[in-house]
Amino acid sequence: MSRQDDDFFVGYLSRWPATLKTFLPLVALLFIAGFAVGAIAVSATQDDPGNGAIQWGQRLTERGYIYAEPYPHLRQAPTAEHPQGRTFTMVRAGKRGVQDLATRFDGQFVEVLGVWTRRGELEMIQAGGRQGKPAVAAVEPDYAVDALTVTEDLGRWRIAGEICDGKCYLGAMRPGRGLAHKACANLCIIGGAPAVLVTAEPVEGTEFLLLADETGAPLPEGVYDLTAILIEAEGQLERRGDLLVFKIDFDSVRRL
Amino acid sequence: MSVQYKPVIWDRNKMLYDVVLIIAVGLYIYLYLRVAPMWANWARPVDPQIQRMRAFGSCAFLMLTFILCIGPLARLDKRFLPLLYNRRHFGVLTCVVAASHAVYVLDWYYNFSPTPKYEALLNSNTSFGLILGFPFEALGIFAFAILVVLAVTSHDFWLSFLTPPVWKAIHMSVYVAYAAVVAHIALGYLQSAKNPTFAVIAVGGALTVVILHLMAGRREGALDATASDVTASDATDWVRVGEPFEILPDRAKIVVTPDGERVAVVRHGDKISALSNVCAHQNGPLGEGRVIDGCLTCPWHGHQFRPEDGCAPAPFTDKVPTYRVKLENGVIYVDPTPNPKGTYVEPVQLSTEAAS
Structure with missing residues (x-):
């Protein structure tokens, strides 16, 4: 082929028809500009994922009584600063829980090493040993178990909120909640991270409730269909130190 | 190609x-x-x-x-x-x-x-x-x-x-x-x-x-509606295309047969031929192409076919079906029955006046 008509484009011929000499560069320019504007518009308007994060630089050593159910947590006796005592939920690095260690030392006074995962006032321990020391080790108690505040039954409640994995919600991932994060939340809970209810409205001053089934055990597998969506559930609410535990009546759960 | x-x-x-x-x-x-x-x-x-x-x-x-x-x-x-x-x-x-x-x-x-x-x-x-x-x-x-x-x-x-x-x-x-x-x-x-x-x-x-x-x-x-003029021509079922000068030089006019097939009726030089409108490469609209170097050239990727026989020029081997054409009383008609791919069909020869 040796020639080309003035208004007909043939791709393998280098010369462009006169009618396209302005049009095609304009289309290319608008295409590139459109992508540039789109990138800025979509990226700059992403939702705020909150201030949660794993505090990798802040190594912790905490002591207290460890409990395995419903999910591993460490309880500390009241102090002047924390009159209800403190209760920290616990995980390992990655999507892994510390059920094995919590079960082994269940009810014992232990020393825990690790780093904080922190979102505002909410804190979780990511346990991990260092310098040859184990993540969790039984130690001589600083105080008797009686020093812990008594678990307080707050009655039966109907509460709305989103079931999340506590670790990602507190900042292991940003964002760490919502439907786009559902599979990750399920994986974390399967791996042993605590299932929590992030409530639609504050309950007794917090939006973060540790979940359990009616007997106080971990939630059954049915929870995987309920994560990351707005639900409403009834159950017994109890206070363990400064942590609220919501024992869900699974038959009462309703998707909103 | x-x-x-x-x-x-x-x-x-x-x-x-x-x-x-x-x-x-x-x-x-x-x-x-x-x-x-x-x-x-x-x-x-x-x-x-x-x-x-x-x-x-x-x-x-x-x-x-x-x-x-x-x-x-x-x-x-x-x-x-x-x-x-x-x-x-x-x-x-x-x-x-x-x-x-x-x-x-x-x-x-x-x-x-x-x-x-x-x-x-x-x-x-x-x-x-x-x-x-x-x-x-x-x-x-x-x-x-x-x-x-x-x-x-x-x-x-x-x-x-x-x-x-x-x-x-x-x-x-x-x-x-x-x-x-x-x-x-x-x-x-x-x-x-x-x-x-x-x-x-x-x-x-x-x-x-x-x-x-x-x-x-x-x-x-x-x-398709405007291209579907299936008015019979003197007791035949050929499809009426129109007068030769309605087809621009080195261009084609697309008509639709009663079966819904599109046919590209091509004016190349002082001749008129008819090909399937469907390019053998990627089904591009051949009839919206242009005759370049004697071949109808697809507007999508530039694949070419000779109007007389629907064959791509050597060394290429692609082919499309052709259609018989005739000129009656100054009007071009197309036989709606396609020929096998690559079948040579004698083009309608236009008079010099009509072609110009």
């Missing part, structure tokens, strides 16, 4: 096309990841891994949206026809961008778990009975699988090996992939995002694709 199967047959226009694509995609990713976050209102930034999966995912969606707009745009305005020329490279790049999105998702959301990540991808969310909470990842995997098949079979080797009808049918599944991508976005990211910007872009993009296709379909329907 080529008789050899080379990985890519480059020419200047393909290179320009690819340069524009790479600039657009590179700029999108760079601005998304490096510039725009400076203007975001965050207490702490979104995880870099999540930003990357969002950047590549949204970019792949925009690319696929634009790809699907090219066809109807070219039907509505011929100036967009050059965008079709190298659309396959556009598709392959979209598949690569989508793969990047998939890798970032897999290595972040499905990693660090006791469950192997590929297993986790399939079984961490099995709420298939729900709408909210549906495992939208499955839709993304499905769409990506289609894009991979389309990218792998995009080369002309597969077009020839599978035959154009089969190849075209396979590649029409890009619409299924797009529907799956829209559902993937709608049931995933858009359910979590409070800011409506991407929702507006996603819905707007999908609506644009639908509206452009409806507009192009309406235009095609109208053209």
Whole structure:
């Protein structure tokens, strides 16, 4: 082929028809500009994922009584600063829980090493040993178990909120909640991270409730269909130190 | 056109096309990841891994949206026809961008778990009975699988090996992939995002694709209606084309047979011939092409066919069906029965006055 008509484009011929000499560069320019504007518009308007994060630089050593159910947590006796005592939920690095260690030392006074995962006032321990020391080790108690505040039954409640994995919600991932994060939340809970209810409205001053089934055990597998969506559930609410535990009546759960 | 199967047959226009694509995609990713976050209102930034999966995912969606707009745009305005020329490279790049999105998702959301990540991808969310909470990842995997098949079979080797009808049918599944991508976005990211910007872009993009296709379909329907003059000619069922001068020199007029087949009636020099309107390469509209060097040239990729016998010039071997034509009382008619591909048909010879 040796020639080309003035208004007909043939791709393998280098010369462009006169009618396209302005049009095609304009289309290319608008295409590139459109992508540039789109990138800025979509990226700059992403939702705020909150201030949660794993505090990798802040190594912790905490002591207290460890409990395995419903999910591993460490309880500390009241102090002047924390009159209800403190209760920290616990995980390992990655999507892994510390059920094995919590079960082994269940009810014992232990020393825990690790780093904080922190979102505002909410804190979780990511346990991990260092310098040859184990993540969790039984130690001589600083105080008797009686020093812990008594678990307080707050009655039966109907509460709305989103079931999340506590670790990602507190900042292991940003964002760490919502439907786009559902599979990750399920994986974390399967791996042993605590299932929590992030409530639609504050309950007794917090939006973060540790979940359990009616007997106080971990939630059954049915929870995987309920994560990351707005639900409403009834159950017994109890206070363990400064942590609220919501024992869900699974038959009462309703998707909103 | 080529008789050899080379990985890519480059020419200047393909290179320009690819340069524009790479600039657009590179700029999108760079601005998304490096510039725009400076203007975001965050207490702490979104995880870099999540930003990357969002950047590549949204970019792949925009690319696929634009790809699907090219066809109807070219039907509505011929100036967009050059965008079709190298659309396959556009598709392959979209598949690569989508793969990047998939890798970032897999290595972040499905990693660090006791469950192997590929297993986790399939079984961490099995709420298939729900709408909210549906495992939208499955839709993304499905769409990506289609894009991979389309990218792998995009080369002309597969077009020839599978035959154009089969190849075209396979590649029409890009619409299924797009529907799956829209559902993937709608049931995933858009359910979590409070800011409506991407929702507006996603819905707007999908609506644009639908509206452009409806507009192009309406235009095609109208053209078929005007091109379907099946008035019988003196006790025959030949299709009336019109007077010879209605066909512009070196152009074709498209008529539609009673069976719905489009026929390109070509005026080449002082002769008139008729060919199938369907290009043997990728079903392009041959009748909207132009006679160049004695061959009717497809406006999509420049494949050429001789008007008299429907054969591509040597060394090429593609063929299209031909149709018999006749001139009666100053009017051109086409026999609606196609000849086998490559059948020589004596053209109608116009008088010098009529041809000029």
